Amino acid sequence: MVSGKTMGYTGIEYAERSFNTIIGCRHNCPWDCWARDVATTRHASKYGEDFGDIQFFPDRLEQPMHTKKPQRVLVNFMGDMWGDWVFTDWIAKTLNACEKAPWHHYIFLTKNPKRYADLMREAPFGFEIVRTNARPWLGTSVESVEKIGRLDDLINATNNAHVLRWVSLEPLLGNPIDRSLESKLFHMDWIVIGALTGKQPKQPEKEWVEWLVQLCKDYNIPYFLKDNLKFEALGIEKVQQYPNGFKKIVE
Numbered sequence: 001m002v003s004g005k006t007m008g009y010t011g012i013e014y015a016e017r018s019f020n021t022i023i024g025c026r027h028n029c030p031w032d033c034w035a036r037d038v039a040t041t042r043h044a045s046k047y048g049e050d051f052g053d054i055q056f057f058p059d060r061l062e063q064p065m066h067t068k069k070p071q072r073v074l075v076n077f078m079g080d081m082w083g084d085w086v087f088t089d090w091i092a093k094t095l096n097a098c099e100k101a102p103w104h105h106y107i108f109l110t111k112n113p114k115r116y117a118d119l120m121r122e123a124p125f126g127f128e129i130v131r132t133n134a135r136p137w138l139g140t141s142v143e144s145v146e147k148i149g150r151l152d153d154l155i156n157a158t159n160n161a162h163v164l165r166w167v168s169l170e171p172l173l174g175n176p177i178d179r180s181l182e183s184k185l186f187h188m189d190w191i192v193i194g195a196l197t198g199k200q201p202k203q204p205e206k207e208w209v210e211w212l213v214q215l216c217k218d219y220n221i222p223y224f225l226k227d228n229l230k231f232e233a234l235g236i237e238k239v240q241q242y243p244n245g246f247k248k249i250v251e
């Protein structure tokens with residue numbers, strides 16, 4: 001998370017680097033948002049105190065080019081770059097920067113996966129990233145069954161596209177045991193499961209995690225249990241898999 005020549009490192013354990021060109025978010029999630037906390041406190045001198053004030057940093061667009069070793073890169077996890085409030089031009093410039101360094105694996109995450117559909121359109125923006133070897137990882141967050149519509153939007157937006165489709169069940173706040181959810185998760189290439197952290201942390205129920213793990217095993221979907229799960233207390237084995245064929249590339 002530096003302004004300058006190189007991408008910053010990330011503490012999120014499934015990636016190595018972060019590429020932050022667009023900071024801020026207007027989803028106003030009611031739980032402790034790590035990005036909002038960091039941006040508006042530790043980095044307030046740089047980003048200000050209003051996380052809803054969306055900012056673009058074009059001076060960072062060259063950063064991926066300057067890291068030659070292939071890395072898993074989190075793109076704009078300090079907000080939601082696919083929010084309806086983000087200028088398409090900012091998204092296009094960010095994607096173009098990724099296209100120029102296709103040796104990395106770019107990981108995207110949104111609560112507004114409908115907007116990925118823009119990525120699939122040829123004109124007027126021509127987001128070539130879906131046609132490069134980079135094969136972007138396009139994900140959405142689902143914290144409870146009520147948000148299942150995001151999976152429909154993700155699936156519809158990425159149908160037949162050369163992308164890796166994934167879901168972040170973090171924080172897992174509600175019971176996921178649901179046949180309808182199962183039928184959507186079946187379409188994922190990778191599933192991440194995590195707990196609520198922050199000032200009022202909350203672990204998911206053991207049977208919720210067990211059900212998801214069994215589903216991943218049944219459908220042969222790689223899954224990643226985040227370090228914020230209390231494995232011993234839950235009595236669950238820590239398993240951190242990557243999408244098929246993607247671990248080796250960066251090691």
Ligand code: SF4
Pocket residue numbers: 025026027028029033034035036077078079080111
């Ligand atoms: S969508 Fe993400 S960045 Fe935005 S408020 Fe919610 S947790 Fe924070």
